[in-house]
Amino acid sequence: MSAPGGSRPRVTLKIATSLDGRIGTSTGESQWITGPEARLQGHRLRAQADAILVGVETVLADDPRLTARVPEGETAVDPLRVVLDSRQRTPPFARLAVAGTLILTTREPQPIGGAEVVQVAADAAGRCAVPAVLSLLHEREVKDLMVEGGGRVAAAFVLAGVVDAIEWFRAPMLLGGDGRPGVANLALARLVNAPKFKRLAVEPVGDDLWERYERL
Template identity: 50%
Template structure:
């Protein structure tokens, strides 16, 4: 399954300030481009922390768009999504998956959420290679990852990222800001994930850089 990682950051690779403020680092044209990318994928994935903090819609919202909506996928090991959040409330209108490491919660199933169970690794995180296989079995073959720094790092560590769509705003947040990619445990440059830049575009004041895995 092709996996695309989306990053929307400051020049120094931060996705939020130390206090968590992140809306909006990038401009309107970058956000519209992200919606176009969502429309090209079968599913959009975030981690539980992003879902709980932002209550995102994860839908395609473009003027005149009438195509299918991608499924929404949340890595939520302990099924913490509350009943009143937008993802759960709209699960019968837009396919919504929770990937858990525990038995499916009846309240989520009753709301129309599809709960997939995956084995736990590390700090009770779903095994991502199993997650990708399970999503493919559901007919979801193009995955767009929009999670926070830990989710991005997890996919990169597993060697699952085939392409990166990086939107960079001309601001500098500093080292106390939250990084776009968490720890990778890279001991040498040869061990780091390598990508080839395929395109650079200007979107207003932002840059859109596109990469593919080497």
């Protein structure tokens, strides 16, 4: 399914959290909240996307590869990796600082490893503006974008009103209010203003639950 109007990629927000919606402890520990079965399904979802997007905080905390690692015999092509890094803090030795990664910044681009660094417009907070990011990816023929975090990035895409679907993996544990949220502050004063989604399915994956939603 494409995004409304086809003028931007379809955006899927993929989150792996505790029961209370936390992606990490108060100290930032996050590997691994969900079990191997949920992580495998996450890799299969990556294999269906044209691009995977994270913020630089995820790069600094986890040093991810963002590849689609599926069992032998299953077909998977690694998607374009996209990092939102307004101040170009991605280390040149990071596993994402390689060819096949697009690092988006709001400043004059500087070399970061083997990655491609491109400047985009900034929002009012000085971060990469979501509309500018989606416009650039659309120009590069990205039709399906999976946003994997962290919490501020997830909130930015939600607030921009561009999240078309959610793939939520929920582990049977509690991390508490001082844990890192899967979606950061939305500054909502009234429930009527909350973004709403329709639940499509809930199924167990190992000890975890996989919940699927689409925007109303």
